[in-house]
Amino acid sequence: MRLVxxxxxxxxxxGLSQILARFGHEVCAGVGDAPALLEAVAAHAPDCVVTxxxxxxxxxxxxxxxxxxxxxxHPALPVLVLSQYVENSYAADLLATGDGVGYLLKxxxxxxxxxxxxxxxxxxxGTAIDPEVVRRLLAPDREPAELRRLTARERExxxxxxxxxxxxxxxxxxxxxxxxxxxxxxxxxxxxxxPPAPDDHRRVLxxxxxxxxxxxxxxxxxxxxxxxxxxxxxxx
Amino acid sequence: MTSDNTTTKPSARAAGGTGEExxxxxxxxxxxxxxxxxxxxxxxxxxxxxWPVRAMGYLLAGGVxxxxxxxxxxxxxxxxxxxxxxxxxxxxxxxxxxxAAGLAGLERRRLRWLDPREAPSPHQNGYAPGEDEAGGxxxxxxxxxxxxxxxxxxxxxxxxxxxxxxxxxxLDLLVVVLGLGLxxxxxxxLLTVLGGDQVMYGEGIVxxxxxxxxxxxxxxxxxAALACYTFAGLAGMRAALARAALVGPRREKELxxxxxxxxxxxxxxxxxxxxxxxxxxxxxxxxxxxxxxxLIMTLGLAKLDADPALVAxxxxxxxxxxxxxxxxxxxxxxSVLTDRGLGAALEALAERxxxxxxxxxxxxxxxPAEALEIAAYFAASEALTNVAKHSGxxxxxxxxxxxxxxxxxxRDDGRGGADPERGTGxxxxxxxxxxxxxxxxxxxxxxxxxxxxxxxPWADGAQGxxxxxxxxxxxxxxxxxxxRREIHAAGDC
Numbered sequence: 001m002r003l004v005x006x007x008x009x010x011x012x013x014x015g016l017s018q019i020l021a022r023f024g025h026e027v028c029a030g031v032g033d034a035p036a037l038l039e040a041v042a043a044h045a046p047d048c049v050v051t052x053x054x055x056x057x058x059x060x061x062x063x064x065x066x067x068x069x070x071x072x073x074h075p076a077l078p079v080l081v082l083s084q085y086v087e088n089s090y091a092a093d094l095l096a097t098g099d100g101v102g103y104l105l106k107x108x109x110x111x112x113x114x115x116x117x118x119x120x121x122x123x124x125x126g127t128a129i130d131p132e133v134v135r136r137l138l139a140p141d142r143e144p145a146e147l148r149r150l151t152a153r154e155r156e157x158x159x160x161x162x163x164x165x166x167x168x169x170x171x172x173x174x175x176x177x178x179x180x181x182x183x184x185x186x187x188x189x190x191x192x193x194x195p196p197a198p199d200d201h202r203r204v205l206x207x208x209x210x211x212x213x214x215x216x217x218x219x220x221x222x223x224x225x226x227x228x229x230x231x232x233x234x235x236x
Numbered sequence: 237m238t239s240d241n242t243t244t245k246p247s248a249r250a251a252g253g254t255g256e257e258x259x260x261x262x263x264x265x266x267x268x269x270x271x272x273x274x275x276x277x278x279x280x281x282x283x284x285x286x287w288p289v290r291a292m293g294y295l296l297a298g299g300v301x302x303x304x305x306x307x308x309x310x311x312x313x314x315x316x317x318x319x320x321x322x323x324x325x326x327x328x329x330x331x332x333x334x335x336a337a338g339l340a341g342l343e344r345r346r347l348r349w350l351d352p353r354e355a356p357s358p359h360q361n362g363y364a365p366g367e368d369e370a371g372g373x374x375x376x377x378x379x380x381x382x383x384x385x386x387x388x389x390x391x392x393x394x395x396x397x398x399x400x401x402x403x404x405x406x407l408d409l410l411v412v413v414l415g416l417g418l419x420x421x422x423x424x425x426l427l428t429v430l431g432g433d434q435v436m437y438g439e440g441i442v443x444x445x446x447x448x449x450x451x452x453x454x455x456x457x458x459x460a461a462l463a464c465y466t467f468a469g470l471a472g473m474r475a476a477l478a479r480a481a482l483v484g485p486r487r488e489k490e491l492x493x494x495x496x497x498x499x500x501x502x503x504x505x506x507x508x509x510x511x512x513x514x515x516x517x518x519x520x521x522x523x524x525x526x527x528x529x530x531l532i533m534t535l536g537l538a539k540l541d542a543d544p545a546l547v548a549x550x551x552x553x554x555x556x557x558x559x560x561x562x563x564x565x566x567x568x569x570x571s572v573l574t575d576r577g578l579g580a581a582l583e584a585l586a587e588r589x590x591x592x593x594x595x596x597x598x599x600x601x602x603x604p605a606e607a608l609e610i611a612a613y614f615a616a617s618e619a620l621t622n623v624a625k626h627s628g629x630x631x632x633x634x635x636x637x638x639x640x641x642x643x644x645x646x647r648d649d650g651r652g653g654a655d656p657e658r659g660t661g662x663x664x665x666x667x668x669x670x671x672x673x674x675x676x677x678x679x680x681x682x683x684x685x686x687x688x689x690x691x692x693p694w695a696d697g698a699q700g701x702x703x704x705x706x707x708x709x710x711x712x713x714x715x716x717x718x719x720r721r722e723i724h725a726a727g728d729c
Contacts, residue, residue: 009526015533022537054521084525110532112540 001047001123004029006037006063007082008055016050016109023116034062041070041077048123052106053083053090064090071097078122082106086132088212095127095208099201102128102164117169127164127204134162137211144211149191157184162207166200271350271472275465288464291471292415294349295408298474301346302405305339305398330382333391339401340394340482347483350475355483358390373681397481404474411470415463422456425449501667508664519564527557570613578609578644582634585617589632590624591648597636603697604642611672612636612644612692615665619646619688622661627651627686642674642692652684665690 003020005027007013017027029040033056041049049070053063067079071094080102081094091103102122108130109115118128138147138159150158153174160170167185171178189196192210197203274287282288309332316328337359344355385391425435426449434444443449531553538546573581579597586593603609616634623632627650635645654662665688666676674692 009522009530011530012526012533015530015537019533019537022540059518084521084529106529107532109529110536112533112536115536 001120002026002028002044003048003050004031004037004040004044004046006031006034006040006049006051006055006066008032008052012052012106019109019112019115022112033057034066037063037066038069041074046077048078048080048119050080050082050119053081053085053087061090064093068093068097071101076100078102078125080104080119080122080128082109086130086136088133088136091129091133092208092212095129095205099127099199100125103133104128104130105132118164121164121166121169125201126166127201129163129204129208131159131163134159134208134211137162137208146192150188154184154188154191157181158188158207161185161188161203162211164200164204270352271468271475275468275472279461282468283461283464288467290349291464291467292412294346294471295412295467295474297346298343299405299409299412301339301342302398302402303409305335306402306405308335309398327379327382330379330386333395334382334385336395336398337385337391339398343397343401343478344482347475347478350471351479353479355479358393358483359388394482397478401478404477408470408474411466415466418459419456419463421459422449422453426453501670504663504667505671508667516564516568519567523560523564524557527553527560531557569610573609573613574606577603578612578636581609581613582616582636585613585620586634589620591620591627591629591632593620593623593632593634595634595636597634599636599638602638604638604692605695605697608642608672608692608695609697611668611674612642612690615669615676615690616644616646618661618665619690622654622688623648623650623686626654627684629684629686638694640694642694644690646688646690648684648686650684650686651682652680652686653682654678654680654686654688662688 003025005013005016005020007016007030010032013030013032017030020027028044028046031037031040037049037051040046049067051063051067053061055063064081064083067081070077070079075098078100079094081090082104083090084106086105094101094103100122102118104115104118108118122128138155147155147158156174157170160173165173167178167181170185171181174181186196188194194206194210197206271287271291274282274285312328312332312335316325316332319325319328341357344357347353347355425443426446428435429443429446429449434442435449436442437452443452531550534546534550534553537543538550570581570584572584577599579595579599582595582597586595604612620632620634623629623646627648629648629650632646632648635643635647637643662676662678669676669690669692672692672695674690677689677691678687679689680686
């Protein structure tokens with residue numbers, strides 16, 4: 001597939017290009033700041049965008065803003081955001097723009113195979129949420145009481161669901177059969193009183209919304225155009 | 237001393253033993269208490285003491301000073317007005333308030349003759365940013381100092397004191413002369429009569445025989461006592477006036493002013509800390525963090541392909557991260573400073589400077605407190621950075637001296653013209669030093685040389701003292717760390 005990558009560190013941009021090339025993807029433009037990213041997307045019409053959060057000129061969250069803007073202008077364009085820090089609200093802002101988004105810590109790139117899998121999932125219209133985001137939502141001090149009803153295996157499956165993995169992906173990651181995953185997923189949705197979701201992205205939304213605000217009605221959480229738990233700080 | 241004592245109880249005897257010293261002690265105490273206490277201590281104590289003479293001396297000296305100042309001030313004003321067109325007159329006029337401040341300083345010092353209480357100056361003598369950093373030649377510096385004096389409210393209060401004080405001084409002198417004349421009058425009359433002349437006391441009393449004068453001589457002690465009390469009372473009042481005018485509650489206002497300055501300086505420091513914190517965060521984010529991420533990527537690829545070239549690349553990247561972290565940590569707190577002290581740290585700094593720097597450090601085995609070392613080190617570091625960036629100098633020298641103040645002087649042979657108004661670097665530097673009661677002096681005439689002199693009141697390093705103790709005691713205290721031991725071993729040779 002053809003990608004545009006935006007990353008201000010030349011070192012990382014090169015490393016990323018190298019990895020993508022190694023897996024047969026074409027980097028049609030590598031840029032170093034947010035305005036250049038928007039231009040490059042307009043010029044190259046890529047299949048997918050990978051962008052850093054903190055970029056010149058302001059060195060704040062320009063990359064994320066650009067990603068949200070791209071998602072508004074081209075809702076079908078998959079965007080994977082790489083960040084040096086985990087910020088749950090960033091993930092929420094991205095998820096609110098629909099499917100085909102990803103939010104990962106930069107060092108996940110080091111697990112090359114998994115990174116490529118997540119990227120390809122996003123490019124195919126799926127979702128990729130960093131395990132760290134999920135881990136924070138599952139932190140014991142803020143964990144909803146209902147979660148205690150889950151078995152250890154079900155919790156692992158829940159985390160994988162929240163990361164955006166498909167049933168097949170969960171099966172591969174946990175080294176179990178896909179049928180077992182389907183069984184676990186059904187059990188989890190029942191225990192947490194979540195409706196069965198028609199696709200993986202809505203499943204992620206439902207699970208994340210549940211984890212962020214367990215008292216919210218699951219039905220609204222799974223709404224096709226979900227209001228994110230907090231209003232986006234960067235209205236497009 | 238105890239054998240013929242009539243008291244029998246041991247405790248009472250002991251009390252008597254100390255009691256013998258009481259009269260002397262009490263007298264010394266009254267001397268400590270000042271002229272009013274001496275006056276209140278009764279005629280025998282007062283007249284037998286040196287207080288009347290002291291008071292007279294105070295009045296005489298004050299009279300001479302006050303009048304002397306008046307002549308000086310009038311002279312300065314006249315000269316100032318006459319020379320105003322040439323510009324020199326301004327200096328003369330500026331000298332008027334400054335001379336009043338000088339007089340006030342002397343008056344405050346003189347207060348000690350009669351009044352043991354502290355008489356601190358209301359003038360701010362600490363750090364004043366932007367004003368102490370004098371540039372230019374000596375004349376301009378002096379002019380700037382005069383101008384600063386003239387702008388200080390305390391100076392004008394002192395001026396306001398000096399004018400009426402001059403008039404009162406004349407009265408003081410008159411009183412002293414009259415008093416002394418009164419005391420001398422009867423002995424003088426006796427001498428006159430002995431010389432064959434006659435003395436007339438008012439209407440109709442004409443004395444020609446010495447025997448006739450003798451009864452009148454009895455008046456002399458009365459006159460003397462009267463003069464003593466008058467002198468002491470007047471001197472006491474004059475001292476109280478001087479204290480009220482020159483030491484009084486205005487000090488609080490000056491303290492307020494200093495507090496304002498401290499608050500401003502603290503705000504600037506807080507800003508500086510914030511900037512520093514951001515710099516460190518940025519350095520970490522753009523440097524080590526990115527490099528480590530890159531390293532992880534390279535290792536990820538290497539894992540896939542087992543490519544020796546990629547492993548070698550990863551190793552290089554790891555080395556680069558380490559070097560970057562080392563530099564960053566060094567910028568936060570150089571370990572050589574902690575371990576080996578200011579001299580060694582400045583040597584290391586000099587080695588890294590692009591401009592050749594000679595370090596002349598003579599602290600010997602002395603080590604100032606750690607906070608001072610850090611402040612001095614970073615101040616010197618900032619100054620050397622300025623040398624490298626702005627001065628165009630070919631050489632620089634760093635001189636470090638200990639003693640009552642820790643002095644670090646950075647001198648370069650560059651083009652000069654450094655201006656604290658333009659860059660925040662020097663102000664920040666001054667603030668850093670001000671935290672420790674230190675100050676910064678800058679001399680940077682156009683054409684150079686530039687001298688940045690940083691002075692910090694000396695405080696002994698706890699570690700330095702500890703290490704010295706270790707040398708003399710039997711090792712009961714914890715042994716010093718290797719680096720410190722070396723320092724003191726080196727200092728002892």
